Amino acid sequence: MKTWKLSTLDALFAAIAGKQTLYIPADVAGQPVFARWEPGLAMTRALNTGRSAKDLFFPQVEDLARFRVAGKTVSVSPAQALQEPFVIFGVRACDCRSFDILDSVFLAEPADTFYQARREQATVVTLACSQPEETCFCTSLGIDPQAPGGDVSCWMAEDTLYLQANTEKGEALLASLPRLEDGEKPDADSSVFDKLPLKDLDFSAFSGKALMDWFNSPVWERLSQSCLGCGSCTFVCPTCQCYDVRDFDTGHGVQRYRCWDSCMYSDFTMMAHGTNRPTQKERFRQRFMHKLVYHPNNHGGQIGCVGCGRCLQKCPISMNIVKVANALKEGKA
Amino acid sequence: MQSRVIEKAASLLESGACTRVLGWKAGAFFYDVTPAVFTCAQEVREQMVFNPFCGANLSKYLIAESRKEGRIAVFLKPCDTFSFVQLQKEHRIARDKVWAVGVQCRGMCDIDSLKELGLKGVTAVEEAEDDLRVTTLYQEKTISRKEALSPRCHTCKSRKLLDCDELIGDQGQDLPSSRFAQVEALEAMTPEERFAFWRGELSKCIRCNACRNVCPACSCEKCVFDNPNSGVQNKAAASSFEENLFHIIRAFHVAGRCTDCGECTRVCPQHIPLHLLNRKFIKDMNEFYGPYQAGGDFDAKPPMLAFTLDDPEASIITNGRDGQ
Numbered sequence: 113m114k115t116w117k118l119s120t121l122d123a124l125f126a127a128i129a130g131k132q133t134l135y136i137p138a139d140v141a142g143q144p145v146f147a148r149w150e151p152g153l154a155m156t157r158a159l160n161t162g163r164s165a166k167d168l169f170f171p172q173v174e175d176l177a178r179f180r181v182a183g184k185t186v187s188v189s190p191a192q193a194l195q196e197p198f199v200i201f202g203v204r205a206c207d208c209r210s211f212d213i214l215d216s217v218f219l220a221e222p223a224d225t226f227y228q229a230r231r232e233q234a235t236v237v238t239l240a241c242s243q244p245e246e247t248c249f250c251t252s253l254g255i256d257p258q259a260p261g262g263d264v265s266c267w268m269a270e271d272t273l274y275l276q277a278n279t280e281k282g283e284a285l286l287a288s289l290p291r292l293e294d295g296e297k298p299d300a301d302s303s304v305f306d307k308l309p310l311k312d313l314d315f316s317a318f319s320g321k322a323l324m325d326w327f328n329s330p331v332w333e334r335l336s337q338s339c340l341g342c343g344s345c346t347f348v349c350p351t352c353q354c355y356d357v358r359d360f361d362t363g364h365g366v367q368r369y370r371c372w373d374s375c376m377y378s379d380f381t382m383m384a385h386g387t388n389r390p391t392q393k394e395r396f397r398q399r400f401m402h403k404l405v406y407h408p409n410n411h412g413g414q415i416g417c418v419g420c421g422r423c424l425q426k427c428p429i430s431m432n433i434v435k436v437a438n439a440l441k442e443g444k445a
Numbered sequence: 446m447q448s449r450v451i452e453k454a455a456s457l458l459e460s461g462a463c464t465r466v467l468g469w470k471a472g473a474f475f476y477d478v479t480p481a482v483f484t485c486a487q488e489v490r491e492q493m494v495f496n497p498f499c500g501a502n503l504s505k506y507l508i509a510e511s512r513k514e515g516r517i518a519v520f521l522k523p524c525d526t527f528s529f530v531q532l533q534k535e536h537r538i539a540r541d542k543v544w545a546v547g548v549q550c551r552g553m554c555d556i557d558s559l560k561e562l563g564l565k566g567v568t569a570v571e572e573a574e575d576d577l578r579v580t581t582l583y584q585e586k587t588i589s590r591k592e593a594l595s596p597r598c599h600t601c602k603s604r605k606l607l608d609c610d611e612l613i614g615d616q617g618q619d620l621p622s623s624r625f626a627q628v629e630a631l632e633a634m635t636p637e638e639r640f641a642f643w644r645g646e647l648s649k650c651i652r653c654n655a656c657r658n659v660c661p662a663c664s665c666e667k668c669v670f671d672n673p674n675s676g677v678q679n680k681a682a683a684s685s686f687e688e689n690l691f692h693i694i695r696a697f698h699v700a701g702r703c704t705d706c707g708e709c710t711r712v713c714p715q716h717i718p719l720h721l722l723n724r725k726f727i728k729d730m731n732e733f734y735g736p737y738q739a740g741g742d743f744d745a746k747p748p749m750l751a752f753t754l755d756d757p758e759a760s761i762i763t764n765g766r767d768g769q
Contacts, residue, residue: 141645143715159565162715163651172651173681246474246566246582307582309473309568338480338506342655344714356680371681374653379671379678425556428655428712429501430477 114275114286115295118268125149125201127289132235133198135168137161146200155202159245160420164350165207166214168200169230172347173371176226176357180365193229199285201237205260206250206420208238210350213418216411217353235281238262242300247421249310249434255419258300267297310434315415317441318404326405326440327397334445335436336396338429343374345432346399348422351407354380375399400436446548449613450495450520453546455486457518463544464515467506469499475570476556480506482517495520497572500553500595502708504528504538505661511539518544522553523617526607527704528661531740533608535702537664547606549614552590552598555711559593597707597720600624607740624705628724647689649715652681656692656709656719662699662739696722701730701749704740733757 116124128134134149137156144156145163175191211231218227238260241248250257259265263282267274274297277283286292305311318326346352356373359366373380375398378387389395407416423432439445450468457463466489470481476498483489502525510517521529526547532538559567559579566582570593577593579586602624604617631639654670657663669675670691682688696703696719705727709719730737734748734757 141649143649145649243565244582246568304566304582334481337482340655340658340712342658342712343651343653344655344712347651347653348714358680360684369681372651373680377654377671377680378667379673382673424477426714428659430472430479432477434473435479 114292116273135200137202177368202239205257206418209418213351236262237264240267247424250419252313331439331445332397336393345423346374455489458486463518465517467519497554511542522550527740545609547609547612552594554593555595655712659708662702700726701747
């Protein structure tokens with residue numbers, strides 16, 4: 113294990129950024145977000161970013177192609193997948209797990225080349241948690257917030273940053289850094305994680321076998337009643353992966369891009385015959401069935417949630433996956 | 446206040462005066478309350494809450510709820526009643542299907558305000574007169590209720606409870622409010638500074654539409670931005686131009702109808718101070734056309750729907766030959 117003095121964290125960032133683009137969680141216009149490091153940019157004091165780390169691999173908007181019309185000629189220029197290596201520092205264990213979930217969708221054949229390129233170019237440096245928020249429940253999903261994965265795992269204790277490479281990419285990153293010293297991290301105190309109010313959530317009931325029972329549960333009506341139909345939960349969620357492909361009329365051609373979509377929206381997966389989810393009840397049900405039932409059913413039991421707590425913090429009416437899971441299991445809302 | 450609200454809700458159902466009650470349901474914590482419709486008194490007594498974190502404006506739900514069978518009781522805070530009146534002026538609520546209970550308010554609290562104070566892992570809050578006793582994963586701390594207020598409540602414009610069928614607490618009065626101070630600060634900036642401020646804020650937007658969907662003035666059955674046939678349907682800003690314009694267009698659309706309830710800023714997951722756009726319009730309208738409060742009464746003519754010859758922009762009828 114390697115060490116670095118926290119008082120000179122800026123020098124570590126400068127050393128990494130000297131070789132490749134570096135993103136760190138920082139406050140930009142008052143909001144914690146993964147931002148491109150440049151001299152002077154400091155890490156946020158917030159536990160986690162408002163938007164998740166998925167932005168770096170699956171951005172909200174990305175161009176796919178441009179069509180230019182000149183007279184009777186149409187020229188097409190497809191967008192290039194990312195070819196520059198980058199480092200993302202300070203990813204929490206929950207967001208790191210979300211990459212596994214996104215991989216199971218985007219890297220399944222046929223792989224999404226834009227996503228794949230970013231995953232290949234990225235070196236993920238995770239950061240262990242020591243001060244969780246009350247909304248954290250990653251431990252309920254089998255995640256250890258004090259032992260995050262990624263290419264390099266980091267811990268902060270007292271005045272020292274401890275770094276441990278987990279992969280070849282991680283080894284290469286650490287080897288490229290000067291002045292790293294050897295050291296062993298002290299044992300971390302985990303008592304605060306035992307006090308988390310949502311630590312005992314049990315998601316094991318949502319096996320694929322009972323799919324239609326969950327689908328037809330009477331609780332959806334009531335749970336979805338006050339849903340505003342906005343996309344806050346989907347857009348801050350590290351595992352939401354739905355997107356739409358749209359054309360923007362530039363006046364002299366077309367810019368084809370893809371952008372995040374939300375199953376909470378009335379025009380989500382609109383088809384020639386119209387929509388198959390005519391009311392908010394069906395849209396709301398889709399989101400939670402996907403996380404709790406469909407995704408695990410299709411991906412070896414992996415629940416489509418990482419317990420980051422963002423939807424608990426951001427939903428305008430405080431409806432969230434914890435309330436939904438509990439209501440489904442109790443059979444009443 | 447909590448017990449009076451809950452008893453009132455239960456008795457309205459028991460007496461048969463209402464078939465449904467629109468209130469709040471408790472969550473895992475004290476602050477994660479969800480608007481909910483109750484149909485039985487027992488459920489109200491077991492699950493309904495009314496605490497300082499019940500900040501959501503319930504008026505907009507009445508558009509859908511007042512179209513259903515039977516009468517619904519609703520608990521409205523003073524600022525919510527302005528939206529209630531405005532929506533009636535726009536013929537969006539069937540008034541006879543609603544039993545409005547006005548609940549006097551001394552400002553609502555917001556979990557984000559607690560977090561701003563540096564409190565992490567907040568698991569419980571107890572209200573004690575003018576203080577809040579806060580329990581977190583790391584400490585116990587007593588803070589003043591004022592520190593925990595939602596930012597919008599610091600510039601509360603009125604404690605009047607408008608058009609209610611009954612009140613819990615006293616009728617209130619308009620308050621001297623400094624709500625335009627931030628707008629004035631923006632007006633005092635140079636255009637470049639102001640542009641930089643709004644670019645910084647609006648570039649945070651993730652187009653989740655929470656501001657639009659919560660807004661009582663945004664009550665179109667189908668928003669133009671959701672309509673595949675409109676030609677401007679959009680799920681994300683394709684360019685920074687669109688990013689800026691979405692919110693500015695929305696502010697124009699609700700101008701003269703926005704009651705300044707502040708829900709847009711409360712729900713924004715990216716903490717964009719969207720209400721400042723609306724307030725700028727309110728301030729301008731007040732200065733151009735005389736003081737006007739949307740939802741303030743049933744009679745006043747909305748400035749955007751009225752015209753007089755001394756209009757500051759009389760060019761509409763004088764064809765640009767102002768003053769002739």
